[in-house]
Amino acid sequence: MMMTFFLVFLGLLVIYILAKFLYKSWWYPISIQSLMKSQGIRGPPYKFPNGNETEIRDMEMKSNTGHIELRHDIFSVMQPHLQSWIKLYGRNFLIWHGSEPELIVTDVDMIKEILNNKEGAYVQRKFGGPLLDLFGNGLPFSEGQKWSKLRKVADYAFHGQSLKEMIPAMIGSAEAMLKTWKSYEGKEIEVYEQFKLMSAEIISKTAFGSSYLEGKHIFQMLDKLTRIIYMDHRKTKIPGIKTSGEIESGKLREALRDSIMLMLKKREDNVKTGQAESYGGDFLGSLLKAHHDADVKTRISADDIIDECKTFYFAAHETTTNLLSWSVLLLASNPEWQEKARQEVLELYGQETPKTESISRLHIVGMILSETLRLYSPVIYLVRTAARNTRLGGLTIPAGLGLYVPPLFVHNSCELWGDDAHLFKPERFAEGMAKATRDQLMSYLAFGFGPRKCVGNNFATTEAKITLAMILQHYKFTLSPNYIHSPTVVLNLQPKHGVQVILSPL
Numbered sequence: 001m002m003m004t005f006f007l008v009f010l011g012l013l014v015i016y017i018l019a020k021f022l023y024k025s026w027w028y029p030i031s032i033q034s035l036m037k038s039q040g041i042r043g044p045p046y047k048f049p050n051g052n053e054t055e056i057r058d059m060e061m062k063s064n065t066g067h068i069e070l071r072h073d074i075f076s077v078m079q080p081h082l083q084s085w086i087k088l089y090g091r092n093f094l095i096w097h098g099s100e101p102e103l104i105v106t107d108v109d110m111i112k113e114i115l116n117n118k119e120g121a122y123v124q125r126k127f128g129g130p131l132l133d134l135f136g137n138g139l140p141f142s143e144g145q146k147w148s149k150l151r152k153v154a155d156y157a158f159h160g161q162s163l164k165e166m167i168p169a170m171i172g173s174a175e176a177m178l179k180t181w182k183s184y185e186g187k188e189i190e191v192y193e194q195f196k197l198m199s200a201e202i203i204s205k206t207a208f209g210s211s212y213l214e215g216k217h218i219f220q221m222l223d224k225l226t227r228i229i230y231m232d233h234r235k236t237k238i239p240g241i242k243t244s245g246e247i248e249s250g251k252l253r254e255a256l257r258d259s260i261m262l263m264l265k266k267r268e269d270n271v272k273t274g275q276a277e278s279y280g281g282d283f284l285g286s287l288l289k290a291h292h293d294a295d296v297k298t299r300i301s302a303d304d305i306i307d308e309c310k311t312f313y314f315a316a317h318e319t320t321t322n323l324l325s326w327s328v329l330l331l332a333s334n335p336e337w338q339e340k341a342r343q344e345v346l347e348l349y350g351q352e353t354p355k356t357e358s359i360s361r362l363h364i365v366g367m368i369l370s371e372t373l374r375l376y377s378p379v380i381y382l383v384r385t386a387a388r389n390t391r392l393g394g395l396t397i398p399a400g401l402g403l404y405v406p407p408l409f410v411h412n413s414c415e416l417w418g419d420d421a422h423l424f425k426p427e428r429f430a431e432g433m434a435k436a437t438r439d440q441l442m443s444y445l446a447f448g449f450g451p452r453k454c455v456g457n458n459f460a461t462t463e464a465k466i467t468l469a470m471i472l473q474h475y476k477f478t479l480s481p482n483y484i485h486s487p488t489v490v491l492n493l494q495p496k497h498g499v500q501v502i503l504s505p506l
């Protein structure tokens with residue numbers, strides 16, 4: 001009797017697992033494919049078990065051989081699968097990551113609808129594994145009330161008066177970096193690693209009130225996590241079995257948690273023992289204040305703070321490092337723009353240190369940065385998931401469908417930017433963003449668009465303007481013959497072998 005019951009149970013379990021497996025790997029893909037096809041959306045056919053991952057990986061390996069000529073239309077090199085499928089299937093098409101469908105959207109009106117949505121129809125995509133360990137559920141991955149709370153704290157900390165008060169620290173760090181450049185005068189210098197150290201120092205000082213040395217351990221762990229994500233990406237995963245990367249990233253998550261908790265405790269103890277009157281006026285102080293808020297509704301948890309710290313340590317230094325590195329590459333290979341920018345800086349400041357009030361008058365430097373971000377947008381993935389069945393540009397979108405907006409395609413589009421879209425032409429931005437985008441602001445996606453637009457936008461451009469201005473005040477630079485043009489994506493778009501220039505003092 002017992003045996004029969006067990007066998008029936010086992011049989012039902014096997015049928016359940018099989019039905020679930022068949023639903024996920026066959027019925028669901030087939031039904032989504034036919035729903036989208038009935039609306040005119042085509043794409044490479046779904047293949048079991050990897051979807052289109054193998055084709056994508058093969059095309060990427062073929063196109064990005066590790067060394068390309070110094071051209072700026074890098075979309076076809078970085079995302080050859082999108083390039084060839086747009087030609088084959090049109091502006092919007094469906095692809096497969098395993099059995100997860102993703103609609104690629106390049107139509108700007110639809111992009112606007114997705115990124116500007118305020119009714120929660122499209123939510124941030126949830127990740128697991130190493131990506132979750134890197135960011136947790138911080139601001140970029142939160143929704144609803146939690147997102148509003150965290151966004152308010154971050155908006156306050158990185159804009160207006162708070163941002164102004166950070167400028168002296170930014171100048172101080174750029175000055176310290178330039179002191180070390182003296183030993184490179186007349187020689188080659190690799191700037192990516194230089195900017196990485198400097199921007200880590202800046203976010204440590206301005207947002208977390210610590211020196212780079214104090215935050216060094218955190219940065220090293222974040223770097224390690226980023227590398228794990230890179231190695232793990234597109235590895236075939238067996239459900240229920242952790243990859244070695246996932247195991248290591250779990251350990252790093254715990255170590256990061258301990259380091260950040262220690263930093264928080266130090267501040268809390270200072271207030272408890274009367275050594276400090278408040279938690280501090282910086283970002284970390286605002287987070288702690290929100291954690292101790294008397295109103296439960298606006299209070300944030302200790303885990304929220306830990307996730308925010310990881311997010312901001314990472315987001316603030318990786319992206320800005322890449323922006324600065326690509327802009328040095330572009331100025332080294334476009335000496336006329338380097339000279340124009342230098343003239344602007346020298347007219348404003350001579351050899352004096354830049355002034356807080358006049359950073360916004362670095363107009364040409366600003367144009368150069370905008371054009372750099374158009375051609376070498378550090379963030380090349382803007383992804384969402386449909387939270388419910390919804391309508392998008394006349395299409396019926398089923399709940400759970402992934403959506404992907406590719407900034408590199410949009411930025412390289414001749415239709416949006418003209419036939420010279422692939423050229424470095426900062427003059428596009430001479431009369432502001434609206435004019436440059438012909439009033440279609442969503443055709444510039446370097447900082448995203450809509451309510452989830454980058455919260456560190458002004459912080460990053462201020463830091464980059466100051467750094468570039470101070471370099472231009474002291475040095476001319478030309479591209480070193482050792483530079484290898486090899487843009488690569490390790491979460492952000494970065495120069496694989498760094499950027500080497502020859503430094504000549506003015």
Ligand code: HEM
Binds near residue numbers: 139141311383448
């Ligand atoms: C050149 C530098 C930067 C670039 C190109 C950049 C790019 C972006 C982009 C494209 C998004 C939108 C993502 C989406 O819609 O899914 C974003 C969001 C975000 N960025 Fe940045 N970023 C930069 C610098 C920074 C800095 C310096 C910080 C922190 C101080 C930061 C913190 C964030 C955060 C927290 C979000 C999420 C905002 C939200 O979901 O409400 N970023 N960034």
